[in-house]
Structure formats: C-alpha cells, structure tokens
Amino acid sequence: MIVLFAACKEAPQDEWSLELPSNFPKPHFDVANRPITKEGFELGRKIFYDPQLSRDNSTSCGSCHIPTSAFTQHGHVVSHGIDNKLGRRNSLPVQNMLWEPLFFWDGGVQNLELVAINAITSPVEMDESPANVLEKIKNDPAYPPLFKAAYGTEEVTSGRFLFALAQFMGGLISANSKYDQVQRGENNAQFTAEEARGYELFKQNCTTCHQEPLFTDFSFRDNGLTKNYDRDKGRFEISLDSADLGVFRVPSLRNLTYTKPYMHDGKKASLEAVLDHYTGGLEMSRNLDPLLIQPNGQLGFSLSAQQKLDIIAFLKTLDDEEFVRNPLFSEQ
Numbered sequence: 001m002i003v004l005f006a007a008c009k010e011a012p013q014d015e016w017s018l019e020l021p022s023n024f025p026k027p028h029f030d031v032a033n034r035p036i037t038k039e040g041f042e043l044g045r046k047i048f049y050d051p052q053l054s055r056d057n058s059t060s061c062g063s064c065h066i067p068t069s070a071f072t073q074h075g076h077v078v079s080h081g082i083d084n085k086l087g088r089r090n091s092l093p094v095q096n097m098l099w100e101p102l103f104f105w106d107g108g109v110q111n112l113e114l115v116a117i118n119a120i121t122s123p124v125e126m127d128e129s130p131a132n133v134l135e136k137i138k139n140d141p142a143y144p145p146l147f148k149a150a151y152g153t154e155e156v157t158s159g160r161f162l163f164a165l166a167q168f169m170g171g172l173i174s175a176n177s178k179y180d181q182v183q184r185g186e187n188n189a190q191f192t193a194e195e196a197r198g199y200e201l202f203k204q205n206c207t208t209c210h211q212e213p214l215f216t217d218f219s220f221r222d223n224g225l226t227k228n229y230d231r232d233k234g235r236f237e238i239s240l241d242s243a244d245l246g247v248f249r250v251p252s253l254r255n256l257t258y259t260k261p262y263m264h265d266g267k268k269a270s271l272e273a274v275l276d277h278y279t280g281g282l283e284m285s286r287n288l289d290p291l292l293i294q295p296n297g298q299l300g301f302s303l304s305a306q307q308k309l310d311i312i313a314f315l316k317t318l319d320d321e322e323f324v325r326n327p328l329f330s331e332q
C-alpha cells in the first residue's frame with residue numbers, strides 16, 4: 001500500500017516525507033536536494049487546478065489532465081484548450097514524473113520544474129504570459145498563506161511557483177496496480193492464467209521498449225504509425241536530426257484503461273486497435289524501429305487472437321484504481 005505522505009519513521013511526528021515505491025528504481029528528479037513537502041504539494045495542487053493560469057481564466061492544468069483519466073484528457077483525440085482550440089497531440093498522463101528524464105512526446109523539456117511554462121505560453125493551451133500569471137497569483141488572497149506554509153515567507157516568485165507545481169506533479173505516483181502488488185508479494189496478489197500468459201508474451205515482444213517497472217525505457221522511437229511525417233515531425237522538431245523524424249517518446253503503459261485514446265496522435269481508440277497495429281498495421285516508415293522488423297522482413301509481431309487477448313489482460317493489471325481515485329490528488 002502506497003501512502004503518499006507517510007510520517008517518516010525516524011523523523012519527529014509532525015514531519016512528513018514522500019514514500020517511494022520499493023519496486024521502482026532511483027528517481028531521476030533530485031528529491032534529496034529538491035524535497036517534496038506536504039505544504040509544497042498542497043500549494044502545487046491549488047495552482048494545478050487554478051484557471052487563472054490561462055489568459056481568460058477558463059483553463060487550468062487540470063482541464064486537460066483529469067485525475068479520473070489518470071491525468072489525461074479522456075475522450076479527446078488531441079487536447080482541447082483555451083477558446084476551444086485544438087492542440088496537435090494527445091494529452092500525456094501526469095504520473096510517475098519523478099522518474100522521467102525528458103518530458104513531452106518529443107522530449108522537448110528536460111526539467112519537471114519547467115514544463116508548466118510550455119503549457120502556460122502555448123497559444124492552444126493557456127495562451128498567457130508567465131508574468132501575468134504571477135501577478136494574478138500575487139493578487140489572490142488565497143495564495144500568500146500557502147506560499148508561507150510551503151516556503152516560510154509569503155513571497156511569490158516564479159521559482160517558488162514552478163517548484164510547487166513540480167512537487168504536486170512529482171507526488172502523483174502510481175505504483176499500486178495489481179502488477180505492483182504481485183511484484184512486491186502483497187495482499188496475496190496473483191495473476192490469473194490469462195494474465196500470466198500475457199505477461200510472458202509481453203516480455204517476449206514488448207519490454208525491449210516498454211521496460212518494467214515504469215513500462216518505458218524513456219527512449220524515442222518510431223513504431224510505424226505513419227510514413228508521412230508532415231503532420232508531426234516528433235523529436236526532429238527538437239534535435240533537427242533526420243534520424244529523429246517521426247520519432248516519439250516510448251510512453252508508459254500504466255493506467256491504459258483510463259487514458260484512451262492512444263498514441264501521440266490519439267488515433268488508436270482501443271487496446272484491440274493497438275494490438276492490431278503491432279500485428280499487421282505497421283507502415284514501413286523511414287525511421288521505423290529495427291526492433292519492429294523481423295529477420296524475414298515481416299513488420300511487427302505474429303500473435304494469435306488469443307495471444308492478443310492475453311496481452312490485453314496483462315496490460316489491465318497495470319491499472320491503478322487507487323491512483324485515479326486518490327482524494328489527495330483532486331481539486332480541493
């Protein structure tokens with residue numbers, strides 16, 4: 001059982017610390033020097049759900065990152081933002097951010113404390129300037145006491161604002177799925193026969209990219225969705241290296257039940273459609289990942305209908321009901 005803010009055993013009663021899952025590796029985020037506190041998390045939560053971050057005070061981070069959808073915008077192929085404008089990409093889940101080295105589908109941001117700037121300034125998301133946001137926050141009487149609780153004084157600075165958001169997002173840890181309980185030997189959790197077969201098939205075909213326990217190796221690859229890169233050039237837009245054309249972040253596979261639709265373009269509506277893609281839907285694109293080309297030249301994997309169902313059954317063991325229903329994570 002993951003307790004977000006468990007009282008630290010060695011520390012005095014009133015001190016809190018973030019409990020990291022025992023089956024996860026060391027986080028990428030420097031939690032030792034940038035510690036996540038209860039008060040910082042609570043300030044970040046208030047900011048995350050505050051529509052004042054957008055130009056017309058209509059759109060909060062939580063408008064596109066909804067808790068019950070594992071912090072994605074469920075039901076939208078690409079995101080909907082301010083003035084009902086359509087974004088270009090499917091919203092990513094905000095979960096297990098502490099382990100991520102690079103953010104966004106194209107890896108364009110390297111620091112969790114900077115991701116908010118992209119969303120605030122994007123003309124199709126919040127379309128606001130960071131300076132205006134800070135003014136609005138400073139003038140809102142709800143905030144000074146929260147800044148004081150988190151940082152000792154009421155002073156509102158961009159660094160404090162961004163670090164609070166990072167603390168909230170960093171606290172959004174999903175690690176209590178059935179899969180995690182099986183791994184940690186908790187609650188006598190066991191895979192069904194179907195899930196166990198699916199896990200074996202997953203390890204044979206999928207873990208090279210979707211590496212356990214975060215279900216991504218954090219690399220950027222082209223999984224053959226399209227050979228036409230004109231609509232979205234992916235990581236190339238950041239690196240300007242032609243080997244990165246049409247190349248996107250390998251996403252985590254946690255909480256897929258809540259994060260439909262799938263892929264950067266949101267074009268796969270179901271897990272069945274995803275499995276059909278990997279078993280016969282791949283396009284021979286310029287940068288198609290070699291792991292998806294068999295020695296005989298066949299694209300993708302050979303899986304029977306039953307094997308696809310088995311893999312889907314396994315993927316559902318990565319759903320974390322407690323994460324999407326955690327009252328600490330929702331707007332208060």
Ligand code: HEC
Nearest residue numbers: 061064079080081089090091092103104105115116119125
């Ligand atoms: C209009 C909808 C929208 C709003 C508002 C929005 N986001 Fe996002 N968010 C997205 C989309 C779409 C992506 C994926 C974009 C991409 O990869 O190019 C994303 C990606 C992210 C990611 C990257 C996750 C990862 O795994 O790399 C984080 C973190 C994030 N958003 C945080 C925020 C924060 C914080 C705010 C508020 C300041 C915010 N978002 C506001 C739609 C939105």
Ligand code: HEC
Nearest residue numbers: 205206209221223248249250251262263264274278289291
């Ligand atoms: C060569 C690396 C690679 C392999 C192998 C691979 N994937 Fe993927 N997977 C990716 C990449 C890259 C994406 C994102 C592609 C995009 O949106 O452009 C992705 C996306 C997905 C998604 C969508 C997730 C989301 O949140 O949108 C699912 C589901 C998925 N893969 C399942 C699987 C399964 C199941 C297997 C094994 C049968 C598998 N993958 C094998 C690289 C891989």
